[in-house]
Amino acid sequence: MKVKALYFWIVFAIALLSVLGGGYLHLSKQKTISMIMKDLSNTKSDVATLEEINNALVEELELEKQKNSLFSGQINEIYGTVGSLSKLAKTDKELLQKYSKVYFLNEHYIPDSLVKIAEDYLYEPKRELEFHSKAYYFLEAMMKDAIGEGVDLKIASAYRSFGEQGILKNGYTFSYGNGANKFSADQGYSEHQLGTAIDFTTSKTGSNFNAFDETEAYQWLLNNAYKYGFVLSYPEGNSYYQFEPWHWRFVGKALALRLDEEGENFYDLSQNKIDAYLINIFD
Ligand SMILES: [Zn+2]
Numbered sequence: 139m140k141v142k143a144l145y146f147w148i149v150f151a152i153a154l155l156s157v158l159g160g161g162y163l164h165l166s167k168q169k170t171i172s173m174i175m176k177d178l179s180n181t182k183s184d185v186a187t188l189e190e191i192n193n194a195l196v197e198e199l200e201l202e203k204q205k206n207s208l209f210s211g212q213i214n215e216i217y218g219t220v221g222s223l224s225k226l227a228k229t230d231k232e233l234l235q236k237y238s239k240v241y242f243l244n245e246h247y248i249p250d251s252l253v254k255i256a257e258d259y260l261y262e263p264k265r266e267l268e269f270h271s272k273a274y275y276f277l278e279a280m281m282k283d284a285i286g287e288g289v290d291l292k293i294a295s296a297y298r299s300f301g302e303q304g305i306l307k308n309g310y311t312f313s314y315g316n317g318a319n320k321f322s323a324d325q326g327y328s329e330h331q332l333g334t335a336i337d338f339t340t341s342k343t344g345s346n347f348n349a350f351d352e353t354e355a356y357q358w359l360l361n362n363a364y365k366y367g368f369v370l371s372y373p374e375g376n377s378y379y380q381f382e383p384w385h386w387r388f389v390g391k392a393l394a395l396r397l398d399e400e401g402e403n404f405y406d407l408s409q410n411k412i413d414a415y416l417i418n419i420f421d
Pocket residue numbers: 326327330335336337384385386
């Protein structure tokens with residue numbers, strides 16, 4: 139009997155331990171899960187806080203960016219103005235100056251820089267002629283296109299220094315005296331001293347300039363020269379100087395186009411209106 143009772147107690151003890159152990163394990167699992175849930179909810183709130191901070195930073199960054207772009211816009215505007223002013227300051231004002239019998243170019247004036255005109259375009263290829271270096275591109279383009287279209291167009295004269303004018307006008311007696319510029323120069327002369335005026339002819343017309351207005355070349359220039367920035371300084375019927383069909387002056391594309399569209403002459407426009415085109419003369 140004693141052995142049976144012992145077995146009973148052993149089995150009873152094992153059963154009791156199993157029940158208690160299972161309960162304990164169950165309770166401990168429950169506790170872990172609730173802790174994890176708590177941690178999770180804490181993490182969630184942390185994430186929400188971080189998101190809020192992040193959003194605030196993004197907003198701030200966006201605001202800074204806007205400020206920066208506004209600032210850089212202002213900087214660009216200032217640079218643009220400074221650029222225009224310095225471009226204008228570097229552009230020779232004489233290039234769009236109107237000359238007359240009372241107002242012409244100073245005898246000491248020399249263009250910024252001159253280049254030789256290609257022989258192919260010259261009426262007398264052996265006579266070296268020069269033109270304003272910055273305007274030469276436009277002259278060359280015009281000559282190429284005219285010749286390309288089969289027009290007989292030649293350059294008879296271009297840049298002339300003050301001294302050369304004296305030689306040209308032999309027969310005239312000059313006395314420069316104390317005050318220079320006292321002689322009665324032809325108006326076109328100042329434009330030649332600028333380096334931006336050209337006297338055109340054809341291989342047939344030669345130095346008989348007065349016949350130039352009867353040529354196909356003259357008609358071609360009337361129809362096309364403005365596209366290259368050239369204008370006829372002294373057109374037929376003008377009120378300020380004799381008609382010079384051969385004498386053309388570079389004034390830049392924008393001004394030449396305006397004059398062509400409006401049917402105006404360079405010398406009829408006020409100096410103020412003309413000066414507005416100076417900044418873009420070589421564009
Ligand atoms: Zn001329």
